[in-house]
Amino acid sequence: MTLAAPSQQLTAAGRPLCHRPYARLAARRRNGPRLASVASRFSPTTVAAAAAAASSSSGPLSLFSPSKINLFLRITARRPDGFHELASIFHVIDLGENMTFEELPEGGAGSAAKDELLCDAEGMPTDATNLAVKALDLFRSKMPAGSPAATRFFRITLGKNVPHGAGLGGGSANAATALWAANEVAGRPASAAQLAAWGGEIGSDISVFFSKGAAYCTGRGELVEDVKPPLPLGTPMLLVKPPAGLSTPAVFRALDLGSRSAADPLRLSAGLRNLGRGSRELCVNDLEPPAFLLMPELEEVKERLAKERGVDASFMTGSGSTVVALGNGRESSKSLSPPSWFLEEEKYKDWFWSPARLIARAEGEWYRGPE
Numbered sequence: 001m002t003l004a005a006p007s008q009q010l011t012a013a014g015r016p017l018c019h020r021p022y023a024r025l026a027a028r029r030r031n032g033p034r035l036a037s038v039a040s041r042f043s044p045t046t047v048a049a050a051a052a053a054a055s056s057s058s059g060p061l062s063l064f065s066p067s068k069i070n071l072f073l074r075i076t077a078r079r080p081d082g083f084h085e086l087a088s089i090f091h092v093i094d095l096g097e098n099m100t101f102e103e104l105p106e107g108g109a110g111s112a113a114k115d116e117l118l119c120d121a122e123g124m125p126t127d128a129t130n131l132a133v134k135a136l137d138l139f140r141s142k143m144p145a146g147s148p149a150a151t152r153f154f155r156i157t158l159g160k161n162v163p164h165g166a167g168l169g170g171g172s173a174n175a176a177t178a179l180w181a182a183n184e185v186a187g188r189p190a191s192a193a194q195l196a197a198w199g200g201e202i203g204s205d206i207s208v209f210f211s212k213g214a215a216y217c218t219g220r221g222e223l224v225e226d227v228k229p230p231l232p233l234g235t236p237m238l239l240v241k242p243p244a245g246l247s248t249p250a251v252f253r254a255l256d257l258g259s260r261s262a263a264d265p266l267r268l269s270a271g272l273r274n275l276g277r278g279s280r281e282l283c284v285n286d287l288e289p290p291a292f293l294l295m296p297e298l299e300e301v302k303e304r305l306a307k308e309r310g311v312d313a314s315f316m317t318g319s320g321s322t323v324v325a326l327g328n329g330r331e332s333s334k335s336l337s338p339p340s341w342f343l344e345e346e347k348y349k350d351w352f353w354s355p356a357r358l359i360a361r362a363e364g365e366w367y368r369g370p371e
């Protein structure tokens with residue numbers, strides 16, 4: 001694998017630079033303007049006008065919805081409620097998508113009674129079962145009865161870029177971004193800590209996005225302790241994922257507690273900080289054995305990537321099916337591009353792949369996507 005400057009990323013075999021089945025809309029948006037400003041009231045516009053209005057500071061709120069990797073993931077116990085206790089360093093990364101929030105009209109005959117979600121990904125539910133819509137429902141339920149925020153509905157446009165069933169927390173990030181957006185529009189009645197606690201009510205991986213980017217997570221994953229990023233921000237990585245995703249419950253069901261690592265998670269955390277880069281010993285994931293049982297090709301790609309020059313560690317993130325090849329933080333001006341075997345071998349033809357980097361957010365601001 002080569003460490004290439006961004007301008008050199010174009011690679012061989014007639015394959016696109018970045019194979020992202022969901023990328024069309026989002027790729028365009030990645031190059032477009034990114035807004036952090038908020039209008040307290042949005043003028044009613046059509047969906048097409050909403051996209052155009054996203055370039056104006058008085059238009060709909062446009063936010064980057066990132067994703068995450070687990071630098072290590074230890075499962076510490078099985079709980080009586082069927083969930084598992086974990087201990088993990090979650091880190092936010094810059095693979096993500098744009099979400100636009102347009103306030104729907106309130107009051108009077110044309111008043112909205114539910115959120116609308118417009119999404120370009122086939123098969124993605126856009127009703128109240130979608131995690132982003134659930135997050136808006138949750139936010140309204142937390143607002144004082146009779147306040148505008150308790151009855152404010154949104155039209156969300158979402159160009160999906162982060163694959164589903166990937167262990168990247170893409171849906172959870174959409175929910176976290178929706179909570180952040182609703183709170184901004186409402187004038188920030190809730191703190192980030194409150195939003196994190198609320199997020200934990202609807203999913204295990206939502207709260208982590210309310211850290212500054214790096215977090216030591218315990219419980220189901222919803223107990224989030226902000227930590228200083230253990231590795232240099234900008235550390236490059238390559239993400240690869242087969243077309244099929246893995247179901248989190250199925251991976252947990254296949255977990256044999258006897259096959260776990262014996263490493264103390266606090267030592268793993270300290271080890272990463274001291275070393276300032278990943279390693280095979282530190283980047284452990286207890287969900288790899290069950291995931292590799294269900295999808296043996298993940299173990300093969302992990303081992304092949306681990307041998308590549310410029311890769312400090314390769315490991316699965318979350319419950320898979322994405323495998324991360326982590327580059328060297330000291331080379332953070334470079335990005336990792338896929339090795340030639342990955343680009344050329346028929347069996348990887350339909351795999352998703354993307355370069356990504358570790359990112360953080362500033363106090364009071366949301367994450368920003370790649371420049």
Ligand code: C5P
Binds near residue numbers: 085219220252
């Ligand atoms: O919270 P989330 O919706 O991601 O969890 C999906 C499923 O994964 C849970 O219903 C549970 O079966 C399993 N899970 C678990 N322990 C966790 C997180 C998830 O067993 N910490």
